[in-house]
């Protein structure tokens with residue numbers, strides 16, 4: 001899914017069961033559900049109604065090889081026939097999307113373009129939700145998780161959030177919630193102008209609908225859109241299958257990246273997301289996530305005797321290219337991706353972070369000046385190469401090591417819970 005808020009922060013929690021091997025196999029006629037036989041019937045009925053509706057609404061076959069069922073990841077799609085890598089396994093016409101074009105034209109000028117595109121799709125979803133059984137999308141909307149089933153970190157209690165305070169996700173969650181509250185207040189007057197369509201939408205309804213959008217919508221040519229059926233596919237970071245938009249045929253498609261036997265759950269990759277992004281936007285994390293990354297925050301200690309000189313140096317020689325959108329609070333932060341080997345090289349501690357540690361390790365103005373003249377002789381970038389003074393280079397690594405160690409120690413209580 002190409003629709004996620006800013007992400008990337010350390011996180012080691014699992015809010016949902018995440019063991020693919022414990023997936024329950026199920027087909028349309030037998031859908032295992034976690035509780036009673038009564039809820040199985042509800043689930044079966046919902047799926048039947050949904051598929052019947054989908055066939056009618058799209059006027060075409062969406063998939064001849066997938067069936068709806070449930071696994072530990074919630075609603076899921078399973079191979080109902082053998083699937084081979086390269087097979088196109090589903091085709092969903094654009095006509096079944098829920099997106100901004102479902103809103104009345106007179107409403108569009110009232111929607112500020114300062115709000116997040118996901119928030120605009122949220123308004124379209126709220127209108128369908130308000131219609132209830134009268135909505136053309138009712139069989140689909142009935143399948144969507146209710147508020148209590150959403151685990152996105154914006155829904156965590158104060159106590160739960162407190163447990164991740166050392167993580168950047170804590171700040172990101174709070175910031176993200178503030179942003180959504182602002183979007184809600186910006187969009188509220190437009191919805192009030194169309195009270196018949198929306199009723200009296202409360203912040204809680206907006207946040208729930210927004211989380212549905214952020215966890216199951218894609219960016220399309222028509223803005224952010226909910227794509228029924230495709231959004232029953234669960235995420236696997238190792239999958240190479242993505243939802244593809246076929247503008248010529250006016251439909252979304254998924255091509256299998258591997259063979260599947262009958263009964264296997266079929267996965268796609270929503271994006272190259274870290275666990276923090278997954279938790280913020282989708283409400284789950286992966287135990288093994290090849291796209292995981294951790295944000296390190298480092299600053300010059302306020303009691304450093306060369307504090308002013310180092311700050312000036314870093315101001316005159318930024319370690320990274322400044323980007324327009326870099327918020328102040330992440331200026332001194334560095335992202336470390338999960339260690340992996342690429343073309344024989346281990347990617348790990350970013351060069352900019354090593355350079356920063358070298359600047360921190362300096363104990364005299366002369367050393368700082370040497371860094372500047374060394375940089376001028378090379379490509380202009382400060383402290384990119386190991387310091388000639390081996391002891392000082394060692395010191396820089398120790399500073400880094402200490403910092404990472406402290407960070408890990410502050411996470412320990414988190415890991416024990």
Ligand SMILES: C[S@@+](CC[C@H](N)C(=O)[O-])C[C@H]1O[C@@H](n2cnc3c(N)ncnc32)[C@H](O)[C@@H]1O
Nearest residue numbers: 016073074075215216231232233234235282284
């Ligand atoms: C696009 S929906 C997929 C269908 C969803 N399982 C359902 O019940 O409708 C995305 C949601 O599915 C769940 N999910 C998807 N992949 C998952 C995974 N690998 N582990 C845990 N939950 C997952 C999360 O709740 C996520 O917000």
